[in-house]
Amino acid sequence: MTATIRLDHRVRFLWLLGALVAGFAFLLVKITDLQVINPDRYREVGIEQRTFVQAIAAERGTIYDRNGVELAMSRPARSVFVDPTLIDDPSGSAAQLADALGMDPADIEKRMTTEGRFAYVARKVPAEVADRVEALGLPGVGLLEEPERFHPAGDMARSILGTTDVDNVGISGLEALYGDQLTGTPGKMVFERSPAGRTIALGEHHQVPAVKGQDLVLTLDRSLQYETEQVLAEQVAANKAKSAIAIVSRPETGEILAMANMVADPETGDVVPGTNNAALTTVYEPGSVMKMVTVSAAIEAGLVSPDTMVQVPPTLKVGDATFQDAEPHGTVTWSVAEVLAHSSNIGTIKIAQQLGKDRLHRALLAYGFGQPTSLGFPNEQSGRVPDPSNPDQWWATSMGTVPIGQGVSVTPLQMLLAYNTIANRGVYVPPSLVRSTIDADGNEHPLPVEEGHRVLSQPVADMMNVMLRRVVADGTGKLAQVHGYTPAGKTGTSRKPQPGGGYVDQNGVTQYQSTFVGFVPAERPALSIIVIIDEPRAGGYTGGMVAAPAWSKIATFALRELSIAPPATDVPAGGTPVGERSARTPEGKVRGPTADLPVASPAGREVAVGAPR
Numbered sequence: 001m002t003a004t005i006r007l008d009h010r011v012r013f014l015w016l017l018g019a020l021v022a023g024f025a026f027l028l029v030k031i032t033d034l035q036v037i038n039p040d041r042y043r044e045v046g047i048e049q050r051t052f053v054q055a056i057a058a059e060r061g062t063i064y065d066r067n068g069v070e071l072a073m074s075r076p077a078r079s080v081f082v083d084p085t086l087i088d089d090p091s092g093s094a095a096q097l098a099d100a101l102g103m104d105p106a107d108i109e110k111r112m113t114t115e116g117r118f119a120y121v122a123r124k125v126p127a128e129v130a131d132r133v134e135a136l137g138l139p140g141v142g143l144l145e146e147p148e149r150f151h152p153a154g155d156m157a158r159s160i161l162g163t164t165d166v167d168n169v170g171i172s173g174l175e176a177l178y179g180d181q182l183t184g185t186p187g188k189m190v191f192e193r194s195p196a197g198r199t200i201a202l203g204e205h206h207q208v209p210a211v212k213g214q215d216l217v218l219t220l221d222r223s224l225q226y227e228t229e230q231v232l233a234e235q236v237a238a239n240k241a242k243s244a245i246a247i248v249s250r251p252e253t254g255e256i257l258a259m260a261n262m263v264a265d266p267e268t269g270d271v272v273p274g275t276n277n278a279a280l281t282t283v284y285e286p287g288s289v290m291k292m293v294t295v296s297a298a299i300e301a302g303l304v305s306p307d308t309m310v311q312v313p314p315t316l317k318v319g320d321a322t323f324q325d326a327e328p329h330g331t332v333t334w335s336v337a338e339v340l341a342h343s344s345n346i347g348t349i350k351i352a353q354q355l356g357k358d359r360l361h362r363a364l365l366a367y368g369f370g371q372p373t374s375l376g377f378p379n380e381q382s383g384r385v386p387d388p389s390n391p392d393q394w395w396a397t398s399m400g401t402v403p404i405g406q407g408v409s410v411t412p413l414q415m416l417l418a419y420n421t422i423a424n425r426g427v428y429v430p431p432s433l434v435r436s437t438i439d440a441d442g443n444e445h446p447l448p449v450e451e452g453h454r455v456l457s458q459p460v461a462d463m464m465n466v467m468l469r470r471v472v473a474d475g476t477g478k479l480a481q482v483h484g485y486t487p488a489g490k491t492g493t494s495r496k497p498q499p500g501g502g503y504v505d506q507n508g509v510t511q512y513q514s515t516f517v518g519f520v521p522a523e524r525p526a527l528s529i530i531v532i533i534d535e536p537r538a539g540g541y542t543g544g545m546v547a548a549p550a551w552s553k554i555a556t557f558a559l560r561e562l563s564i565a566p567p568a569t570d571v572p573a574g575g576t577p578v579g580e581r582s583a584r585t586p587e588g589k590v591r592g593p594t595a596d597l598p599v600a601s602p603a604g605r606e607v608a609v610g611a612p613r
Contacts, residue, residue, distance in 0.1 A: 058184030059147050060168050061213035063161060063175075065222040066257075066435065070152050072161050072175070074168070077124040077148035080133050082108075083117050086140035093138050097121065100132040112140070123166045124148045149175075157225050159261050159277035160433070162378075173277065174216065174434070176378055181437055184213030215438040219255035224248060227557045232262040232531075233271040235550040239536035240264075245279050245412050246550070248558055251423035251519055251528045254431045254450075257558070259413075280373075280380045283409040284532070287494030288543070289515050290405030291348045292464065293418060295340055297363035298355045300460045306337040306467055316346045319396030323349060326493075326542075337467045341475035343491060345404050352403035357388035360403065366455045367418040367428065369410050374430040374450045383410040405494060416530040419489070419517050422464045423525035426456035469522045480516055480548035482555050485566055488525075489518015489551070491543035496535065511535045516547035520555050524567040527558050 063072040080101065087093055094109035101108075101122050111119040123146070125133075130143055149164045162173020170179035187210030232244040241264065248258040263274040276282070298304050313331045315324045325345050339347030352360055364370065370385035385408055386393035401407035413431060421428045430450035437445050456464070468488035471477045476491040492515035495503040503510055517530040531547040531554065540546055558564075 058186045058210035059212040060149065060164070060184060061182040061215045061438075063182075063216045063218065065218055065220045065225075066255075067221065068217075069222045071157060071218070071220070071222065072149060072151050074147040075150045077146055078127075078130040078143045079123045079146050080121040080125060080130070081142055081144055082112050082119050082121055083140045083142070084112055084114055084119065085117055087112050088139065093141065096136055096138060097133065097141060100136060101125065101129060153222065153226070155273045156222075156229060157220065157259070158273050159275055160220070160259055172275075172378060174218075177376065178216055178434070178437075181214040182216065184440075185211040187211070212440050214440070216434055217436045217438065217444070219257065219432055219435050220259070221257045221561070223561055224558055225258040225260065227561070228258040228260040228554050229262060229273060231550050231553045231557075232260050235531075235533060235546070236262055236264050236271045237269075238539060239533060239541075239546055240538040241533050241546075242535040243274065243278070244534060244550070245532045246530065246554060247279050247413055247416050248527060248529050248554060249416060249420065249431065251420040251429065251525050254417075254420070254429040254452075255435070256413075256431055256433050257527075257562075258554075259433075277377065279412045280375065280377045281411075283381050283383050283411055284513050285406045285408065285494045285497060286410050286415050286515060287405040287492035287513070288343045288345075289415060289419075289490045289492035289517050290408065290410075291340060291343065291403065292422070292468065292490055293363055293367055294348050294352045294355065294360065294403040295336060295467070296422070296456055296460060296464050297359060298351045299336070299463060300363075300456050301355060301359055303354045304336050304351060306335065306463050308336045309333050310336060310339055310347050310350055312339070312344055312347045312350070316349055316400070318349060318400030321397045321400060323400050337470060340467050340490075341470045343471075343476050348403050349400050353399060357394065357399060361385065361388050363455075364402075364408070366453075367421060368414055369408070369418070373411075373413060373417065375413075375433055377433070381411050383414055384408065405492060412530055412532055415515070415517055416528055419468075419519060419530070420528050421455050422461050422468065422488075423519040423528055424452075424461075425458045425465075426454055426461035427452050428455050465522055465525075468518060472518070476542075476544040477516060477518070477548050479544060480518065480551045480555075482520055482552055482559065485520050485555075485559065486522045487518055487520040487552075487555065488522035489516055491516050491548060493542040493544075512541045514541055514543040514546040516543050516551040518551070520559065521564070521567050526564045527555065527562070529554055529558070 060074045062070055062074070065071055080097070084090075090109050090112040091105075094105045094112055097103075098105035098108050103122065108121055111121055121141075122129075133141065134143055147168060149168060151158070151161065158173075160173055162170060162175035162177075164170050164175050168183075170176040170182065175182065187208045228246050228248060232246055235241070236244045243261070243263045245262075246258065246260045247256060249256050259277070259279050261274040261276065261278045262271050264271050295304075299306070304310075311331065311333050312325070312329075314329060315322050317323075323345050326343070334342065334344065334347055336347075336351065339351065355363075364385045370383055372380045372382045386398055386402065388394040388398070398407055417428065417431060429452040432447070432450070434447055436447055439445065465488055468490060469486055471490055472480050472487045477487075477489055480487055480489055494513050494515070496511040496513050497503060498505050498511075500506075505511055512535065514533045514536055515530065517528075519525040519528040529551055531551045533546045533550070536546045
């Protein structure tokens with residue numbers, strides 16, 4: 001019995017000894033690993049447990065107009081946050097903070113009782129609100145400085161500039177299109193904290209500064225943008241219209257100097273800048289301003305000249321539809337120039353019948369219709385040009401509607417660029433809205449220039465220039481005249497397609513969109529402008545009565561603002577200007593048909609009978 005007990009004690013002793021040896025061996029291995037093999041790795045783990053990283057937001061780049069005036073910029077703002085671990089009385093603190101912020105106390109208390117050490121309460125509050133919060137001195141409530149987007153001119157050009165969200169991310173307009181360039185690179189601040197949450201003064205502490213985003217320099221002119229918006233607002237109010245669009249550009253370079261979209265509030269009647277850049281993101285049936293394309297294509301094809309006489313009957317049947325002019329008349333004989341000046345539907349259709357549907361279609365594509373411009377603006381539309389080879393798009397009546405600008409849809413910018421082609425003596429020049437970027441070091445980088453292409457020969461473009469002057473001098477566009485200058489342009493009044501089909505609204509009323517588009521001075525075009533008034537209800541509704549006066553006001557201001565004097569030379573009777581203008585873009589060949597054209601709307605089947613000029 002005694003021997004057995006001694007044996008058990010010996011076994012237990014051996015097991016204990018083995019356990020101690022194994023423990024010491026394990027400790028020896030760990031100590032060796034900590035002190036000899038991997039000391040740096042464990043030191044890093046310890047630092048990571050004590051180190052905190054706070055992001056430093058990058059300042060968003062500034063957007064300037066062509067003269068260096070700020071249109072959109074970043075400025076300091078403060079946001080209110082809470083650290084729930086430091087709040088002893090959530091209910092009482094929430095009540096005080098809610099009074100300063102004008103918020104629901106229950107919502108704030110919920111944020112004060114969440115897990116974690118950080119929760120936003122209000123982002124980028126006004127300075128006076130931030131001061132009230134700071135004055136409360138509440139434990140666990142702090143203020144964090146963040147940049148916010150600021151527009152010095154308020155809502156001016158809002159649909160072009162676009163907006164950012166609360167985190168300064170672009171969500172529309174140029175803010176979204178150039179988001180990568182404007183955003184910049186965030187920085188960070190690294191520091192050590194004790195387990196109690198206090199910063200260790202002598203601990204790890206360094207900062208990686210944020211890099212500001214690139215600046216954008218636009219082609220817009222702030223003064224001209226403001227004046228254009230004011231003129232449109234007055235015209236919308238005077239004519240009780242729904243909205244209005246205007247674009248001002250330099251034909252030779254394609255630079256957009258102003259692009260305004262004004263909308264009437266249906267409840268208050270106030271006219272304010274729209275949030276949607278309708279000049280690029282909406283399409284409309286342009287009406288008679290499209291007749292310039294039909295006539296120029298026929299002259300280019302050698303079928304007619306400005307002096308060719310056209311017999312214009314009172315009515316003309318095309319397919320199963322009968323067309324007439326806006327002003328009734330008997331059978332008259334007009335020259336092609338007179339057909340354009342009087343904006344004759346029948347005369348234009350007869351010219352188009354000589355041209356044929358295929359050559360008319362090619363001309364529309366060459367002028368840039370049916371395809372988006374090179375701007376790449378968010379949600380920019382391509383418009384719709386019916387394909388004569390597709391029976392689902394081109395009907396028997398299309399030879400009557402398309403030549404006079406119905407059954408085809410375009411954006412306002414596309415329409416302006418077509419007239420720029422005439423101003424540029426037959427060369428289509430792509431538009432530009434952003435001139436350059438400026439990096440963080442202050443170096444300016446001009447954006448690549450898009451190449452243009454030739455649409456018309458110079459003599460034909462010069463003929464069209466002279467013919468369009470006549471529209472303003474003694475045709476339908478007399479109210480577009482500018483004192484001391486010679487404008488050239490065209491009126492257009494199109495019936496507005498309705499959502500349910502047709503051109504009559506739910507009240508049985510036909511609504512119109514009125515346009516005037518042209519350039520000035522016609523001898524040496526320096527400015528081009530398009531004005532569109534949507535659904536005018538008072539003071540007339542034709543392009544010559546509603547859009548032309550606004551065009552004249554904008555042109556008068558722009559010519560003075562940009563110091564554009566009347567040219568000393570004129571265009572002789574033959575149509576060739578004295579002296580040559582240098583074109584910015586190379587003269588390429590006429591662009592051929594596009595393979596992936598969008599499908600025309602069934603509304604295109606609707607026939608414009610007697611559409612006004």
